Amino acid sequence: LAKTTQPISMDSYEGQEVNITCSHNNIATNDYITWYQQFPSQGPRFIIQGYKTKVTNEVASLFIPADRKSSTLSLPRVSLSDTAVYYCLVVGGSYIPTFGRGTSLIVHP
Amino acid sequence: DGGITQSPKYLFRKEGQNVTLSCEQNLNHDAMYWYRQDPGQGLRLIYYSQIVNDFQKGDIAEGYSVSREKKESFPLTVTSAQKNPTAFYLCASSSWGGNTEAFFGQGTRLTVV
Numbered sequence: 501l502a503k504t505t506q507p508i509s510m511d512s513y514e515g516q517e518v519n520i521t522c523s524h525n526n527i528a529t530n531d532y533i534t535w536y537q538q539f540p541s542q543g544p545r546f547i548i549q550g551y552k553t554k555v556t557n558e559v560a561s562l563f564i565p566a567d568r569k570s571s572t573l574s575l576p577r578v579s580l581s582d583t584a585v586y587y588c589l590v591v592g593g594s595y596i597p598t599f600g601r602g603t604s605l606i607v608h609p
Numbered sequence: 610d611g612g613i614t615q616s617p618k619y620l621f622r623k624e625g626q627n628v629t630l631s632c633e634q635n636l637n638h639d640a641m642y643w644y645r646q647d648p649g650q651g652l653r654l655i656y657y658s659q660i661v662n663d664f665q666k667g668d669i670a671e672g673y674s675v676s677r678e679k680k681e682s683f684p685l686t687v688t689s690a691q692k693n694p695t696a697f698y699l700c701a702s703s704s705w706g707g708n709t710e711a712f713f714g715q716g717t718r719l720t721v722v
Contacts (some may be wrong), residue, residue: 509674532708543699543713546651551708587651597642597701597711599652 509604518575520603522588525569531592533564533571536582536603538585547586548573575605583607614637615700615714618676620722622687622694626678631684632700638712640705645669646716655698658683659705673687674718687719 506522524533532551537543548555550571551561561574575582587602613634622628625710629644632641639697654667658677672691677683683702687694703711 516649534708534710535659536711541697541718543701543716544711546715547652549708568692591708595640595703595706595709596654596657598654599644601649601684 504590504600506588506603509606511608512578513608514579515577518578518582518605519571520573520586520588520605520606521570521573522582523570524531524590527568527590528592528606530579531590533568534564534589535560535562535573535585536589536599538587544587544599548569551564558588578607580607580609613700613714614686614704615698615717618715620717620719622719624625624701624721625684625687625689627686628719630687630698630700632672632683632685632689632714634683634712635681636679636712638702638704639680640703641676642701642703642711643667643673643683644699644701646699652699655685658707667696694719 506525512518512559534549535547536546538544548562550562552564555562578587585602585604616631634718642657643655646652653669656675664675664677674686685713689715699716701711703709
């Protein structure tokens with residue numbers, strides 16, 4: 501199971517772009533990188549998933565370099581409502597979602 | 610409306626009592642999971658089930674029990690053997706295998722009084 505490492509916390513201001521990087525040095529060939537968002541007292545919610553290069557949806561972008569040993573979640577123009585914990589997961593064949601402590605993002609006015 | 614429902618949202622238990630947390634899904638998912646979350650911590654896996662009538666222990670199964678008699682339901686019992694049961698409990702479901710997305714319920718906050 502690929503272990504992930506991400507910053508414990510980050511601070512930003514409204515309107516800025518936020519980039520959260522996750523390292524996963526022992527990612528396997530058939531693993532995907534998945535990000536979830538969790539608000540206080542709620543269950544995590546899927547944000548985005550990718551295998552390589554770049555993936556974009558209406559919420560975020562995910563950048564994955566060629567060696568796939570890291571990935572970066574990019575949140576464009578954050579607002580106060582983006583204050584949450586963001587989890588990076590590496591998922592593969594025996595899919596048991598494993599969550600670390602995540603990155604606590606605080607967006608300031 | 611497809612989704613996963615946990616009940617109750619808040620639960621109070623006296624020490625020494627067993628309590629059962631409900632989790633129901635209508636997403637036709639094979640796999641279901643129970644997690645525990647403590648303040649400021651990530652999610653820790655208690656039990657998971659890949660298929661009806663089968664389940665496996667996760668990282669912190671001691672003091673908990675589950676059943677999977679129906680595809681839609683995966684109740685969790687917190688027994689009196691669980692020494693520190695006060696926590697936020699989350700249930701999730703997904704298709705099994707590969708790059709599938711997990712869907713979570715809204716959680717049950719259990720407090721021992």
